[in-house]
Amino acid sequence: MYLGSEEKEVGKANFCAAIGSKAVRYDFLKKQVDQSLASKKGLGGYYYGYGSVDKPVRVGVIGTGDEGNVLIGALNPNYMEVAAIADIRPYNVWRAFNGDWYSPAAQAARPGLMRIYGWKTEDEARKHVKVYGAYQDLIRNAKEDGVEAIIIALPLHLHAPCAVMAMKAGLHVLTEKLMAHSVRECKEMVRLAQQQKLYLAVGHQRHYNILYDNAVELIRKGVLGDLHYIRAQWHRGNLPDSDSWKMPMPRDLKPTDSLADKLERDQAKWSETRAQLQKEFEKAQKEKDESKRARLIKQIGDELSLWDKKLAQIAAQISDKSVEAEKYGYTDLKIPYRDADGSQKEYHRPPAEELIRWRLWNRTGGGLMAELGSHQLDAAGIFIAASHGSVGKNGLKPVHPLNVGAAGNRPLFPPDRDCEDHVFCVFEFPAKDYDPKDTMNKAKKKIGVQYASINGNGFGGYGETVFGTEGTLVLETEKDAMLFKGSDTAAKAQARPRGDRAVLANVADITPAEVQAKAERDRTEAMAVGILATLPAERGYAEELEHFAWCIRNPDPENQPRCDGVKAMGDAIIALVTNTAARKGQRIDFDEQWFDPASDETPEGEKPDLSRYSD
Incomplete structure (x- = not known):
């Protein structure tokens, strides 16, 4: 379903009117709106049941690449104090302090520690934050540095080794998704967290997105x-040499790379632009009109400052040429292949390429399902769990899939990666009244979930569409939610009470006229409440970090992250098993024992064994 702008506006209004209706969430949202207007505080605590903390939790951030810096950008200094960071790439360390200046969107997502904590210079920031290369060094020095917890945003294959080492050292762990590279590793992480009585959280942030929380209701x-x-997708327009996962590397690391000259070309071009601006600045200083001179000096001065930051950033990116990736376990690889004319060729991947482009390789990453699909399937699981109706203090009780059939292929990219260009998969989940023993009826009560992740065409972007017998719910890019009565995308709809439940109705179909008029008035009020309640909707990063810190400061079996190790293990199982199904071109039935951390059964057939990790 691809919607026009008018249809989207109708859908957004319907969603706000429904969640703000007295049949659904009026009292909860009205109280939220009143409190937020009075306090001007964030809404995470109100939605997810946590408060402030007396003392920020001292954390170490391990891995400060793209996602690590997004997490740094979401930190609330009232909840977390960054005491140390670790990354083997100079470029990532630079961004951790200074932020990302390549675009306004990058700067908004990755503002850097200096802006978050108000430090004026990197030298000042380094007086507060220890800097390590290898993650092992940060963990070994954690006690001395006063670190209480770590945030892991390393390449996927390092999540489990880092988390296990940290928990053995008595540190709480929040790791980025996917939880781990194998189900065996997931179970090892969960077991150790339970043994050590430590918090283990995983960054599937839709568990903390208020749009999704309202959709669940x-x-x-x-x-x-x-x-x-449920239909979900993540479509991207990536093409060869225009691929967000194939970042440019310094020429010295691989002179034959197709992007080998990009950084130096950009650096030279930007230097020329900056030099021209400097001439304009000097000319502006001589302007006789005082008002005009002041305006030009301010305008051009701001532009010069921005170009200085961009040039400093690209210099830091080029400084990655000093990284000796092989010392940290990254490997050299030669891939034989035949060119279009049939001649034998060989693609050479040096260790630094595996480090910088780790998402492209099976040894270090998990491909489209791990990086993208796990988000959509996590959301689908949340919605299906909501339909089963089991909600506790820390969210919904997970509902596991029954089976998956999948396909993956590589029609676009050359042999500069392992991961698929496209993945397509279909799942069956149990409906609320599913009963496998009733083969004539309830064994057929299932919910279908279809997911596609493609490159080469970004049409439709990413999001989820949920189909019910009464209504259709559309969520786009984690920021917009739309609701329609069935397939009618033009009609105003409203949620009306039916016992302790609610039913969706098109306002125009309500009779008699006086009841319809009242429904219109009720819808207007409900929509106002719903709009105000969803205005601050964010992706959930800040809330997951705040709640993690609050749980640490308020240790109790009842206080658990909304996406703890057990829930996140379920998401990892779905993604990893789908990869297997896609690569083998087969349907796979899920074994319920895979989802039990106490069971030694895993999809890959390897038993969990914590003794294999060195202390």
Whole structure:
């Protein structure tokens, strides 16, 4: 379903009117709006049941690449104090302090520690934050540095070794998704967290996104009717040599790389631009009109400052040429292949390429399902769990899939990677009244989930569409939610009470006229509450970090991260098993024992064994 701008506006209004209705969430949201207007505080604590902390938790951030710096950008200094960082790439360390200046969007997502904590210079920041290369060094010095917890944003293959070492040292762990490179590793992490009585959280941030929280409430209340199908996608326009996962490397690391000259070309071009601006600045200083002179000096001065930051950043990126990736376990690889004319060729990947482009390789990453699909399937699981209706203090009780069939292929990119260009998969989940023993009826009560992740065409972007017997819910890019009565994308809809549940109705269909008029008035009020309640909707990074810190400061079996190790292990199982199904071109039935951390059964057939990790 691809919607026009008018249809989207109708859908957004319907969503806000439904969640703000007295049949769904009026009292909860009205109280939230009143509190937020009075206190001007974030809404995470209100939605997810946590408060402030008396003392920020001292954390170490391990891995300060793209995602690590997004997490740094989401930190609330009232909840967390960064005491140390670790990364073997000079470029990542530079960005951790200074932020990302390559675009306004990058700067908004990755502002850097200096801006977060108000430090004026990197030298000042380094007086507060220890800097390590290898993650092992940060963990070994954690006690001396006063570190209480770590945030892991390393390449996927290092999540488990780092988390295990940290928990053995008595540190709480929040790791980026995917939880680990194998289900065996996931179970080892969960078991150790339980043994050590430590918090283990995983960054599937939709568990902390208020749009998704409100969508869950719509489903729980029955507004969509019975769920029977979910369609999700993540489409990207990546093409050869224009690929967000194939970042440019310094020429010295691989002179034959197709992007070998990009950084130096950009650096030279930007230096020329900066030099021209400097001439304009000097000319502006001679302007006779005082008002005009002041305006030009301010305008051009700001531009010069921005170009200085961009040039400093690209110099830091080029400084990665000093990284000796092989010392940290990254490997050299030669891939034989045949060119279009049939001649024998060989693609050479040096260790530094495996480090910088780790998402492209099976040894270090998990491909499209790990990096993208795990988000969509996590969301689908949340919605299906909501339809089952089991909600506790720390979120929904997970519902596991029954089976998956998948396909993956490589029609776009040359042999400069392992991971697939496209992945397509279909899952069956149990509906609420599913009963495998009732083969004539309830064994067929299932919910279908279809997911596609492609490159080469970004049409449709990313999001989820949830189909129920009464309504359709559309979520796009984690920021917009739309609701429609069935397939009617033009009609105003409203949630109306039906016992302790709610039903979705098109306002125009309500009779008699006086009841319809009241429904219109109620919808207007509900929509106002819903709009105000969703205005601060963010992706959930800040809330997951705040709640993690609050749990540490308020240790109790009842206080658990909303995406703990057990839930995140379920997401990892789905992603990793789908990879296997896609690569083998087969359907795989999920074994419930895979989802039990106490069971030694794993999809890959390897038993968990914590003794294999060196102290």
